[in-house]
Amino acid sequence: MxxxxxxxxxxxxxxxxxxxxxxxxxxxxxxxxxxxxxxxxxxxxxxxxxxxxxxxxxxxxxxxxxxxxxxxxxxVPRSDILLGVAVSDVRRLPCGHVTAERDGDGWVFDGTVSWVSGWGLNEALVVAGVTGDRTVVTGLVPVGPGLTGTPLALAAAGGSRTARVRLDRVRAESVLDVTPLDEWLRADAAGTADAKPHHFGLARTVLRELAAEPAARQVAETWAPRVERLRQRAYAGGEVAERLRVRVEIGEVLSTLTRALVVVRAGRGLALDDTAQLHARSALFLLVQAQTTAVREAQLGSTQTAGE
Incomplete structure (x- = not known):
């Protein structure tokens, strides 16, 4: 239902x-x-x-x-509000991260979060900050005084209300997790290696639109089985190296399919009222969304190999 x-x-x-x-x-x-x-x-x-x-x-x-x-x-012990996430800057240590500092019986966060989606809609943020002894503290911070957001002008996902947010010694309403930095980074690397469901949701839409174009129907029919095989591999899990290979491959497949949609629609595919350019920009966004050093190296390695 x-x-x-x-x-x-x-x-x-x-x-x-x-x-x-x-x-x-x-x-x-x-x-x-x-x-x-x-x-x-x-x-x-x-x-x-x-x-x-x-x-x-x-x-x-x-x-x-x-x-x-x-x-x-x-x-978070409540689901009546829309939450935002401000945790990825931990990856930027030792520069550009949010700090977490003990303040009496609580924690204070200070620094600039480079990426928060849903700004203006979120009523609270889940923030991760790093202490001086290399511990990651994750806490719930209400959106209010002490938080200042600057909207980002993005070429892709521009409607996601994504902003850079400054936290000026904001006190956490509650602490959700405390984890050693090395452990946090290992878990983050494992989670970001995956091809995710959103990759396949976008792929399905692009295949659907290609199939609706008579000149590209065979393109859709040719690529649909490959997308489904990648989906099955992604959802099967496996070792990090295998999951990383699938993530790189689905990114390349999305780039190819969205390019084909632009090609088949010719000049009109670049008009702002056409979904071809929207999907092409979305595919670019997914190449860098949740991108760690390991993901970037795998993506560039694949590109280099393809050119040899």
Whole structure:
């Protein structure tokens, strides 16, 4: 029932508005709709995976705002608000990270978060800061005094309300996790190696649009089985090296398929009212989203090998 409701909503509301959302930003009404659908509640298993696919395929901007919340809602003892995530700057240590400092019986965060999606819609952020003794403290910070957001002008996912956010010695409302830095980085590296459901949601949409173009129907038919094989490999898990190979490959496949969609639509595919250019920019975004050093090295290595 949940998946049927989400799919109906995505087709009726999100997909037709995807170009407008990319231009104007995810509206507050969408958050209310997601709440009414039950998508601010913790999900799990196959249902959560399919929701990622459905939302990303219909509107990548909406997916990105929701995905931040879905990633952390299991850590927070409330699901009535939309959460934002501010944890990736831990990867930038020793420069550019948020610090965490003991303050009496609590913790204070200070620094600039380079990337928060859903800014203006989020009511609280899950923030990760690093202490002087190389411990990562993750806490819940209400959006309010002490937080200043500067919207980022992005060429892709421009409607995701992504901002750079300054935290000026903001006190955590609650502490969600305390983990040694090395352990945190290992877990982060393992999680970011994966090809994720949103890759396959976007791929399915592009294949669908290619199949609707008579000149590209055979292209869609040729590539669809490869996308499905990659999806099965991604969801099978396995060693980090294998998961990383799948992530690199699906990124290359998305680049190829979105390029084909632009090609088949010719000049009109570059118009801002055409989804071909939207999907091409979305594919570029997914190449760098959640990109660690290991992911970047694998991507560049694959590109180098292809040119030899």
């Amino acid at each position: 949940l998946l049927a409701r989400v799919e109906e909503y995505a087709e009726r509301v999100l997909r037709p508005a995807a170009l407008k959302t990319d231009r104007d930003g995810v509206p507050e009404k969408t958050v209310r709709d997601l709440r009414a659908l039950g998508l601010l509640e913790p999900l799990g298993g196959d249902d959560e995976r399919r929701v990622h696919e459905i939302l990303a395929g219909a509107c990548l901007n909406t997916w990105l705002v929701w995905a931040q919340h879905a990633r952390v809602v299991k850590l």
